[in-house]
Amino acid sequence: MFEKGLLKGKRILVTGGGSGLGAAMGRRFVELGAELIICGRRLELLEQTAALMRADLGGKVSVARCDIRDGAAVDVMMDALWREAPLDVLVNNAAATFIAQTEHLSFRAADAILAPTLHGAMYCTLAAGKRWIETAHKGVVLSILSTSTITGRAFTVPSAMAKSAVLAMTKSLAVEWGPKGIRTVAIAPGAFPTPGASGQLRPEGRDEGWASKNPLGRVGEHGELADLASFLISDRAGYINGEMVVLDGGSHLRSSGAEDLLQWTDAQWEKQRAARSKG
Numbered sequence: 001m002f003e004k005g006l007l008k009g010k011r012i013l014v015t016g017g018g019s020g021l022g023a024a025m026g027r028r029f030v031e032l033g034a035e036l037i038i039c040g041r042r043l044e045l046l047e048q049t050a051a052l053m054r055a056d057l058g059g060k061v062s063v064a065r066c067d068i069r070d071g072a073a074v075d076v077m078m079d080a081l082w083r084e085a086p087l088d089v090l091v092n093n094a095a096a097t098f099i100a101q102t103e104h105l106s107f108r109a110a111d112a113i114l115a116p117t118l119h120g121a122m123y124c125t126l127a128a129g130k131r132w133i134e135t136a137h138k139g140v141v142l143s144i145l146s147t148s149t150i151t152g153r154a155f156t157v158p159s160a161m162a163k164s165a166v167l168a169m170t171k172s173l174a175v176e177w178g179p180k181g182i183r184t185v186a187i188a189p190g191a192f193p194t195p196g197a198s199g200q201l202r203p204e205g206r207d208e209g210w211a212s213k214n215p216l217g218r219v220g221e222h223g224e225l226a227d228l229a230s231f232l233i234s235d236r237a238g239y240i241n242g243e244m245v246v247l248d249g250g251s252h253l254r255s256s257g258a259e260d261l262l263q264w265t266d267a268q269w270e271k272q273r274a275a276r277s278k279g
């Protein structure tokens, strides 16, 4: 689909790149010639993912253990990365969510979502942006958001709040940092099944799957997201700034994707809370 070497010479950090969509995007970036760094909390998972990519693709892939909820840890990671060479692209992909009746959320539960999804994305963007600006280096920040930024989404309210805030960051920095050579862009994926998303959002007992509610009758393929991400971070998209591209088969035009949960009984919600407390 793309010219060989579309991302050659680009050094890219994907947060949460050890699993799911982060790993799928990272793999595609390496195929297109980029140097990749993936970060997350689980070092073993990161190393497994990186080893697989190196074995399959032969590119340069390294890992950084980092909990992006901790701003100081983000700075330590960025310092270490910059000691080798500046990044060219940051992909804010790491996030967390779970379904819950909002009135049952404790403050700690709300923070468990807001901290990685909002604060983590902000810390990483700040840490990369200030280094780019100090050295007049060009950069791109791609944030992986959600169609909840357009529709809102019942039962995942902290996630919808955090993603909407990161969209506001994307639009605001497009204006503030555009003149400094930094583009900020975003993708709002619809349903792209991953173990992480399915585990948190589709417990047993939820009605029929995501595909049946989609106008195109299917969920997204990881390669489709990886291709869009590759284009948006490439120089070919050099005039796209402050934009969020929706990649959901038109699903959000029909439903936010959470309305089935309005029919859940108290017993179902109790079962859901109990499943978590046993986990």
Ligand SMILES: CCCCCCC/C=C/C(=O)SCCNC(=O)CCNC(=O)[C@H](O)C(C)(C)COP(=O)(O)OP(=O)(O)OC[C@H]1O[C@@H](n2cnc3c(N)ncnc32)[C@H](O)[C@@H]1OP(=O)(O)O
Binding pocket: 095, 096, 097, 098, 099, 100, 106, 107, 108, 109, 110, 112, 113, 146, 147, 159, 189, 190, 191, 192, 196, 197, 200, 210, 251, 256, 257, 273, 276
């Ligand atoms: C068409 C629809 C398209 C779908 C769009 C989807 C948009 C977004 C999708 C995604 O983000 S998918 C990514 C999903 N992946 C993850 O969530 C992976 C990362 N997950 C985690 O890190 C954790 O699982 C967690 C969810 C953040 C929780 O881990 P943490 O270690 O931070 O929490 P704890 O210390 O165990 O608990 C803190 C606090 O939170 C409460 N809590 C945790 N899980 C739940 C739950 N499932 N339900 C209710 N409450 C929960 C927990 O009880 C603690 O609160 P207190 O009890 O101490 O008050």
Ligand SMILES: NC(=O)C1=CN([C@@H]2O[C@H](COP(=O)(O)OP(=O)(O)OC[C@H]3O[C@@H](n4cnc5c(N)ncnc54)[C@H](OP(=O)(O)O)[C@@H]3O)[C@@H](O)[C@H]2O)C=CC1
Binding pocket: 015, 016, 017, 018, 019, 020, 021, 022, 039, 040, 041, 042, 043, 045, 066, 067, 068, 069, 092, 093, 094, 095, 096, 116, 120, 144, 145, 146, 147, 188, 189, 190, 191, 192, 193, 194, 195, 196, 197
């Ligand atoms: N899959 C889908 O249908 C959709 C996904 N999205 C978005 O796509 C992105 C990827 O989701 P997906 O691949 O499905 O889910 P995953 O659960 O696989 O990805 C989440 C990643 O974030 C990392 N992460 C979580 N918390 C932290 C933290 N505190 N510090 C560093 N890394 C962290 C996790 O690694 P670790 O636990 O090792 O830290 C994990 O690799 C998310 O932003 C999600 O909101 C949006 C819409 C739909």
